[in-house]
Amino acid sequence: MNDEHPALLASYSSWSCVHRKSKEEWLNLFDDDAVIEDPIGVSGLDPTGLGQRGKEAISAFWDSNIGPNTVSIEMHNSYAAGLEAAHLGTIRTTLPDGTTLAVDGIFTYRVNESGKLVSLRGFWDIDEMKVESADS
Numbered sequence: 001m002n003d004e005h006p007a008l009l010a011s012y013s014s015w016s017c018v019h020r021k022s023k024e025e026w027l028n029l030f031d032d033d034a035v036i037e038d039p040i041g042v043s044g045l046d047p048t049g050l051g052q053r054g055k056e057a058i059s060a061f062w063d064s065n066i067g068p069n070t071v072s073i074e075m076h077n078s079y080a081a082g083l084e085a086a087h088l089g090t091i092r093t094t095l096p097d098g099t100t101l102a103v104d105g106i107f108t109y110r111v112n113e114s115g116k117l118v119s120l121r122g123f124w125d126i127d128e129m130k131v132e133s134a135d136s
Contacts (some may be wrong), residue, residue, distance in 0.1 A: 007085035008078065010117050011109045015073045023062050027055060031116040036061055038122030039105070045126075070094040075107075084110045091122075098134025 002008070010029055017026035035053040038061075042049035045065065052061045075089035086108045093101045105124030112118050 002080065005080040005085065006115045007083055007109050007111045008080050010111050010115060011078070011085050011087060011107075014109070014117070014120070015075075018066055018071050018073060021067070023059070023067065026062065026066075027059055029117050030055060030058055031112055031114075031118045034058060034116070034118050034120070036120045038107070038120060039103075039124050039126055040121055043126045065093070068096055083112065084108060100132045100134075102130040102132075103128070 013029055014026060017023075017029070032055055033053065034055075035051040036058055037046070037051035039045065040049075040051075046052070052058050070093070072092040072094075073089065074092075075087040077088045079086050086106055088106055090102060090104050091107075095101070103122075103124045103126075105122050107123070108119070108121045109117060110119040
């Protein structure tokens with residue numbers, strides 16, 4: 001696989017920003033009209049099921065889901081085609097109280113011709129999320 005593929009590069013950059021807690025750098029990876037659907041569909045993270053569209057909504061997604069937590073991203077397999085990349089992996093989120101949430105899924109990233117992210121989607125089921133309390 002070509003590690004220089006634009007969607008792979010955008011994926012890697014996104015993960016690096018999340019790990020380093022670099023919100024502004026992360027937001028700059030996205031096109032102005034980009035959408036995040038993570039997870040796809042209606043959930044407690046997205047009651048409308050329409051995703052978070054545009055920089056303001058994406059910034060709020062960071063503030064709610066990434067900023068206050070420690071997020072670990074581990075991808076097991078990656079595939080790229082066209083202007084998209086798909087990754088099979090696990091995302092672990094540790095909440096401020098020490099509770100850890102883990103989800104296995106497929107995560108896709110689509111970029112435009114300029115290499116800006118236009119879509120980030122997470123194919124995972126919130127009912128399958130593994131929860132480990134800090135007291136465990």
